[in-house]
Amino acid sequence: MNLSLLAINPVAISIGSLEVRWYGILIALGIILGFMIVQREMLKKGMHPDFLTDMLIWAIPISIISARIYYVIFTWDFYREHPGQIIQIWNGGIAIHGALIGAIITAVIFTRKRGVSFWKVADITAPGLLIGQIIGRWGNFMNQEAHGGPVSDAFKENTIIPDWIMNQMTIDGVTYHPTFLYESLWNVVGLILILVIRRVLKMKRGEIFLFYVIWYSIGRFFIEGMRTDSLYVIGSLRAAQLVSVTGVIVAIAILLYRRFVMKVDVNYQDERK
Numbered sequence: 001m002n003l004s005l006l007a008i009n010p011v012a013i014s015i016g017s018l019e020v021r022w023y024g025i026l027i028a029l030g031i032i033l034g035f036m037i038v039q040r041e042m043l044k045k046g047m048h049p050d051f052l053t054d055m056l057i058w059a060i061p062i063s064i065i066s067a068r069i070y071y072v073i074f075t076w077d078f079y080r081e082h083p084g085q086i087i088q089i090w091n092g093g094i095a096i097h098g099a100l101i102g103a104i105i106t107a108v109i110f111t112r113k114r115g116v117s118f119w120k121v122a123d124i125t126a127p128g129l130l131i132g133q134i135i136g137r138w139g140n141f142m143n144q145e146a147h148g149g150p151v152s153d154a155f156k157e158n159t160i161i162p163d164w165i166m167n168q169m170t171i172d173g174v175t176y177h178p179t180f181l182y183e184s185l186w187n188v189v190g191l192i193l194i195l196v197i198r199r200v201l202k203m204k205r206g207e208i209f210l211f212y213v214i215w216y217s218i219g220r221f222f223i224e225g226m227r228t229d230s231l232y233v234i235g236s237l238r239a240a241q242l243v244s245v246t247g248v249i250v251a252i253a254i255l256l257y258r259r260f261v262m263k264v265d266v267n268y269q270d271e272r273k
Contacts, residue, residue, distance in 0.1 A: 008168055010142045023139035030135035031060070034128030041124045045271060051114070055121075059106040063099040064089070070098025074231035074239050095231065096133065097243045103129075119206030123198075123268055126212040130191040133183075133216070140180040141168055148177025148226035179226050186219035198268050205266040206258055210251045217247035 013020040039052050071093045072079050072086055079086050107125075111118040140146035147169055151159075156166065156175060169178045190212065198208050221244040224230060231239040258264045 008142060010144070022142035026139040026142070027132075027136050030132035031056075033135065034131040037131060038125050038128035041127075045120070045124060047116070047124075051116070055107065055110045058110060059103050062106045063102040064094065066102025066105075067094035067096065067099035070095045070101070071231065074233070095240075096136075097240060100129075117205065119209065120271060122209035123203075123206060126209045127191055127194055129212065130187045130194070130216070134187045134191065137180040137184040137187075141165070141178070144168060144171055146180050146227060146229060147171075148179040149228055151175050151177055176228070177226055179223050182226075183219060183223050186223070187216065190215040190219070203268045204259055204264045205268065205271060206264065207255060208268055210255045213247050213251040217244040217251070220244045221248075 008022075010021050010023065011019045012022045012025055035052065035056065039049075042052055043049060068086075068089050074095075075093070085091070104122075107121060108118050111121050137146070159166070161178065161181065165178055165181060166175055169176045193215070194208055194212060197203060197211070203211075221241050224238055224240040224244070230241075233239050233242055
């Protein structure tokens, strides 16, 4: 039997020429669930009920644009010859690192305008970012993209990954590593750790967000090495791995500086201002 025939249709709903794809549905679901979790925590921290909504009005479109710019920059050889396709984001081509960069820049500017600590907001939103990434990666599953190289026969015989996932990762008779799954599960563990440590440890302001950056970057570095659709900087240097290493180094440096030089004394558990 050709397992590729069992693949899930990436189009959820078709109405005439209009197609609603699972990818978009899952991205929207991730945003909604992330919003609900973050909004609840913000209210517990005494923040204005409209703060998160107001920030997302700016952050979501800017993140989409920055995700596209990031992708275009690292595939410039193609778009230099096809400049008319740069704005055709509906044909695919966005990068999570670009979205995160756009979201962080937006949050820095927005919080400064509102007179609120960026680090406080970053700590609160970290679980929401992970939720969005956990669910969003399943959009790659639906599209049969962001996968790794071919798996061996031994892997297929001994894997505990469900058949319906491996079926979707079988393309033209070849079964590929479900790297979307590896990253999604890595982020699930990171989410659990954040929810635990922010309750039981005396985390200083900003350290939950910095932990998120470190955790995600470490996982992304190794998983990116398995993927077949990477963006490259120069030669075989993968853009996502370079950004991940940079993220770990910068996050650790900031964490150490804030804790031991600035001596930040505000704990996440006690913060209400």
